[in-house]
Amino acid sequence: MPDLLAQVLDAGRRYGDAPALTGPAGRTLSYADLFRRITATADRLRGKGFRTGDRMLFSVRPGPEAVVLALGAVAAGGTVVFIDPGSGPELFASRLDLARPAWAAAESLLYAASAPGPGRALARRRGVLLPDYSSLPVRHVRSGPWLPGVPLRAVSAKALAKPAEPGADWSPAPDQDAVVVFTAGTTSDPKAVVHTRGSLGAALEVLATRCALAPGARVHTDQFLLGLPSLVAGAHWTMPRFGFSPTADLSSVASGLSEATHTFFVPADLAALLDAAERGEVALPGSLRQVWLGAAPVLPPLLRRAEAALPGAEFLAIYGMTEILPIAVATAAEKLAHDGDLLGKPLPGVRARVADDGELLVSGPNMCRGYLGQPPLAEHATGDLARIENGSIVLVGRKKDMILRGKTNVYPGLYEPSIAALPGVEGAAMIGVPDEIGDERIVLVVAGTRPGLAELVRAELPRLIDAAALPDEVVVVPELPVSGRTRKLDRDALREMVAG
Structure with a gap:
């Protein structure tokens, strides 16, 4: 059975000194560096009292330190819990009560901005209400230098990752809870998806059946579930400095893509980049071989523009959701040749059927264990209305108001x-x-x-x-x-x- 952690650590042994991960600041870790830092983080966390089954609240922006710390916590037997600190005080508190983390990892700036004082006042003036991270009744890990507001006994993520020889047995444990992601729910009924090392490992394998990743490829993205497959495949994962946002510096986004062979875009962000290119403000890269699109509907007008602007790239529309990713993939050519909203054939191992009311139901090895505090899922109701046509899923509409x-x-x-x-x-x-x-x-x-x-x-x-x-x-x-x-x-x- 696949295992996310075992796959990443095996790649660290196999690809050695090849570049594995380059962060937003330009710092590059080799595969051997990544292996040593993940295992060192796990060993030191255990030495500081981190126990199997502990949950770690995680608020660190994408970067090499975040990847190492998250995987190190999983390697130590723990679960990484993603909760948006800007979700509002009541909702944050209800989610925290459900997750019950024993540890919290956050950037030093977040501690400083959330602690009582000038930083918190500035955040409030900008309309951001942050929980006081320093007062959480947990053990703390800081990413970055110590700043006022950071608990005095907070452990440094950098110190945890100082390279050392592994001192533990890294045998596969695919049933271990690895990630908790909050997706919906109210303050009285929060809802969190629980993925295991096995379901995440299966997601990487399923995605690899349609995404041509191999040593020599350069994957430019800030998305963990697209960057991690690149690490498993021996490719070079690079992270954008300012993220892929329409409000970002598009010239920086374009320059970051200059040597990339693979990348991921939300449709709105790709449209913003194409607009800038058409105005002559940025130059589009000629190195791209595959562009993954997802997180929102991918419509024909955008695909036609994208194919005209980047004729050497293959565009893949990825359909999935937090509970099970990916479900199906369709190429631009397949979508443009179809009259409806074609999502593609279910990927290997993924099972899809349509309920009597037209709702799409899916399952597979890459599906989450279930929702935190609730029984395991056997099948996921997507909330999307669909039909199966010649073995492919065609989206009809949305059952929910999302x-x-x-x-x-x-x-x-x-x-x-x-x-x-x-x-x-x-x-x-x-x-x-x-x-x-x-x-x-x-x-x-x-x-x-x-x-x-x-x-x-x-x-x-x-x-x-x-x-x-x-x-x-x-x-x-x-x-x-x-x-x-x-x-x-x-x-x-x-x-x-x-x-x-």
């Missing part, structure tokens, strides 16, 4: 009750309005007649909802449209109203 913006899934039901409780607001609804590339603009519609209501609501939003869910526009209407005998909110009518 909004896709960039790399973020926004669940309106998490935020609408709090917004509706604001003074002067008689009702609130968040909707996604698709643009021409498949990304969605978030529009918050509030019902009420109070003068200046839109401005009042906008000023209150940073303390109520996740920063990633802040709407692009706030619209005030006299009342929200409803339908049926139950007077249920009619989101389709609301979407038409806003579009009009």
Whole structure:
């Protein structure tokens, strides 16, 4: 059975001095360096009391130190827990209560910005409400130099990773919980996906069946689940300095891709880069052989533009979700030749079927164990409506009201009750309005007649909802449209109203 950790450590032994990982600052670790640092981190964590089954709250930006620390914690028998510190105090607290971490790893700047004092005040003025990491009742690991606000006894991630000979037996343990990722849920019912070393290892193997990775390839991405397959394959993983964001310096993004053979884009970010290239502001790389697209619908207009701009690259639209990734892959040629939204054939080992109500149900070795605190999953209900056509999955629509913006899934039901409780607001609804590339603009519609209501609501939003869910526009209407005998909110009518 595949095992994520065993696959990475085996690659460290096999590829030795070949470059493995180059971080945003340009520092490169060889495969041998990576192996030694991961195993040293695991040994030292154990020496400091880290126990099998311990969970580590993880808030470190992508980079070599983050990769080493996360894999080192897993190698020590632990589970890495990803919780967005900007999710809002109540939601963060409920997620923390469910995860019950024994350790926390965070950047020194995050400790400084969240501790009482000038840093926290500055963060609040910018609309970011951070939990006080230094007061969490856990053992602490800091990434970066000591700063005011960092607990005095916090362990240095750099010191943990100081190369040493491994002193433990790194035998496979595919059933071990490796990662917890919070995806949805309310303060009263948080929801977290639990992946094992085995399910993540299977995900890497499944992805490798369609992604041509091998020694000599250069994979440029900040995505762990696309960078890790490159490490297993002996390729060179490089990380962008400022991330792939439409607000990033696009010239830096383009220069980072200058020698890349493989990369990943959210459709909105690729569109921003193509726009800049068409304006003559950046030069597109000629080295790209494969471009992976995902996290949002990949539509024909974007694919046609991308193929025209990068004729030497193959474009792969990857369909998956946190619970099971990947599920299917379709090439640009396959998608453009199909009348519907073709997702592709289920990848090897992945099983897909359509329920009586049209919802797509999937399972496979790369599926998560289940949700934290709940029974294991046998099958995952995707929330997507689909049909199986000649063995391929064709997307019909979305059963759930989730909004896709960039790399973020926004669940309106998490935020609408709090917004509706604001003074002067008689009702609130968040909707996604698709643009021409498949990304969605978030529009918050509030019902009420109070003068200046839109401005009042906008000023209150940073303390109520996740920063990633802040709407692009706030619209005030006299009342929200409803339908049926139950007077249920009619989101389709609301979407038409806003579009009009």
